[in-house]
Structure formats: structure tokens, C-alpha cells
Amino acid sequence: MPILLRCPVCYEALRSEQKSAVCKNNHRFDRARQGYLNLLPSNKKRSKNPGDDQMMVEARTRFLNHGYYQPVVDALIDKLKSFGNEAPQRILDAGCGEGYYTSGIKEQLKDSSVCGFDIAKPAILAASKRNKAIEWLVASVSELPLMDEQFDAVISIFSRCDWPEFSRVLKPGGHILLLTPGQNHLMALRRAIYDEVRPYPEDKRLQDLPEDLALLESQTIHHLMMLENTQAIIDLLAMTPHYWHVNARQKQQLEQPGQLECELEMRLSVLQKRYPSA
Structure with missing residues (x-):
């Protein structure tokens, strides 16, 4: 059950041809x-190197490989299994980063076809090392190079959503799994940096859904992590937007406890x- 790709130039279907993907208009994309x-395509990038850089990808990989976020993977898999699809599913991880969650899902749902994409090339390079059975793509969420109505589930983890595009590639009855920070997410990390810490606001995207998408349920995932060394603390910081706002004093303050x-x-x-x- 292959993932059905769409040409990002003319929107025709892409077919596999040796180590390339090509459409009927002869737009060709070689596999790395x-x-x-x-x-x-380069003309659709908003910057020369969009998304996470190499340093952020390496920090994320080190941190996640220690299993601190395994309860999140488990919750996603439990929810995917609860949909009760008898046939193998097609699953899309939108903004997959370096592929930790994507690979965890594929390992547990072996018969499913899984695709992960991210706008950051360093992230997809790292993801490609995790699992060769996943279709990895460098792509933008605002214009998915994927054919219509093929996915049973789309997963978005702390990433930008494009509701029309998600709806376009989902089958009728298909699901979107959206992960957002809870109000107290990483509160200890934030308290170690800032003098005043405010809870994360509720996600307003769910208040303005298009008519063809319905919110079924929400649940909170709680887990207490013990980061046992400075490297883990700094790697976690590098996974968050706070990394770009801390000064040298705040970073030293965070590193001090160990x-x-x-x-x-x-x-x-x-x-x-x-x-x-009907």
C-alpha cells in the first residue's frame, strides 16, 4: 500500500522510476x-534553509533517544489503534522533525504505510537513518506533495497546521491527531530561566475549524521526567523556542543544578x- 505522491510543480501523480519519482509532464525528482x-522546489521556500538547523536536530535526536517522551508515542499509538481500522492504515506525520514519533508508530503498526515530512532538510536526513520503511519527504505543510483522500490519520506534533491541506489528503472519516503544549508543559524548565512564568495559552486553532473538520475529544498527557545531566537539560532547551530568548546568565543558571x-x-x-x- 504505497504512499501516493503528487508533483509539487504541476500537481499530477508521481510514479516511481528506479531511484526517481516522475510525473506525466516529466518533472523528475531524484531520491537522495x-x-x-x-x-x-527552491522557488517555494521562504528562506534558503528553512526549519530546524543541524544543531537543533542533533539536540532533539539526543534527547528523544533517551526515551523521555516515550509516553507521548504510546498515547499516539493507543489512539491510532482505537480507531478500529481492520485494514492497514496510511498515516502521515506532518512536520515530523527527525522522525522519533514517526518511527515509533511504524515499529508498532508494522502493516501500516507511514509517511513523514518536514521542511528542514537536516531533520529529514536524520529521520532517514531511523527507519528505511517510511516514506520521508522534504516538503511544506502549506502545499503537500501528496494525492487526495488517501490517509486514515494525520499527526501534527507542535507543528504548523494547514487545515485545508490536511482535509484534502484525509479520507472521509479520517482523523487528525493534534499535540499541543498543556498550560504547565516544561514548567520547571521555564521557571529555571524566567523570573515570571505564565501558563501556555489554550490553542485557538481549535476554536475556528473549517466545516469539514469536527473536534471529537481531547485528553492530557502527563509525565514527570528526571533529566539527569546538564546535556539533557540543554538539549531539551534547544527543542523549544525558549532557546532563542535566553541570555548567557539564564543559560548558566539552568546548567548549574546538573x-x-x-x-x-x-x-x-x-x-x-x-x-x-448524501
Whole structure:
């Protein structure tokens, strides 16, 4: 059950041809040596090197490989299994980063076809090393190089959403799993940096959904992490937007304890694409 790709130039279907993907208009995209496809044309980039840089990808990989966020993977897999699809699913991880969650899902749902994409090439390079059975793409969420109505589930973890595009590639009745920070997510980390800390605001995107998407449920994922060394603390910081706002004094203050007990709090919201009216 292959992932059906769409040409990012003319929007025709892409077919596999040796180590390339090509459409009927002869737009050709060669697979990288690592196996991924770059389906983000240079004229559609907003910057020369969009997304996470190499340093951020390496920090994220080190941190996640220690299993601190394994409860999040488990919650996603439990929810995917709860949909009760008898046939293998097609699953899309939108903004997959370096592929930690994507690979965890594929390992547990072996018969499913899984695709992960990210706008950052360093992230997809890292993801390609995790699992060769996943279709990895460099692509933008605002113009998915994927054919219509093929996915049973789209997953978005702390990433930008494009509701029309998600709806376009979802089957009727398909689900979106949206992970956002809870109000107290990483509170200990933030308290170690800032003098005044405010709870994260509620995600306003769920208040203005398009008519063809319905919010079914939300649940909170709680987990208490013990970061046992300075490297883990700094790697976690590098995964967050706070990294770009701390000064040298704040960073030193964060490194000083050498360990940190920190709460993971994420909100998992499940949306469904409505079936068309008869």
C-alpha cells in the first residue's frame, strides 16, 4: 500500500522510476542516497534553509533517544489503534522533525504505510537513518506533495497546521491527531530561566475549524521526567523556542543544578473529517 505522491510543480501523480519519482509532464525528482525525496522546489521556500538547523536536530535526536517522551508515542499509538481500522492504515506525520514519533508508530503498526515530512532538510536526513520503511519527504505543510483522500490519520506534533491541506489528503472519516503544549508543559524548565512564568495559552486553532473538520475529544498527557545531566537539560532547551530568548546568565543558571525534574504536559486533540452529505 504505497504512499501516493503528487508533483509539487504541476500537481499530477508521481510514479516511481528506479531511484526517481516522475510525473506525466516529466518533472523528475531524484531520491537522495539516504532514500528520501526532496519535494520542496527552491522557488517555494521562504528562506534558503528553512526549519530546524543541524544543531537543533542533533539536540532533539539526543534527547528523544533517551526515551523521555516515550509516553507521548504510546498515547499516539493507543489512539491510532482505537480507531478500529481492520485494514492497514496510511498515516502521515506532518512536520515530523527527525522522525522519533514517526518511527515509533511504524515499529508498532508494522502493516501500516507511514509517511513523514518536514521542511528542514537536516531533520529529514536524520529521520532517514531511523527507519528505511517510511516514506520521508522534504516538503511544506502549506502545499503537500501528496494525492487526495488517501490517509486514515494525520499527526501534527507542535507543528504548523494547514487545515485545508490536511482535509484534502484525509479520507472521509479520517482523523487528525493534534499535540499541543498543556498550560504547565516544561514548567520547571521555564521557571529555571524566567523570573515570571505564565501558563501556555489554550490553542485557538481549535476554536475556528473549517466545516469539514469536527473536534471529537481531547485528553492530557502527563509525565514527570528526571533529566539527569546538564546535556539533557540543554538539549531539551534547544527543542523549544525558549532557546532563542535566553541570555548567557539564564543559560548558566539552568546548567548549574546538573539535573532537573520537569513535567511533560501535552494536550492530545482528535479531529475527524466529516463524511460528505448524501
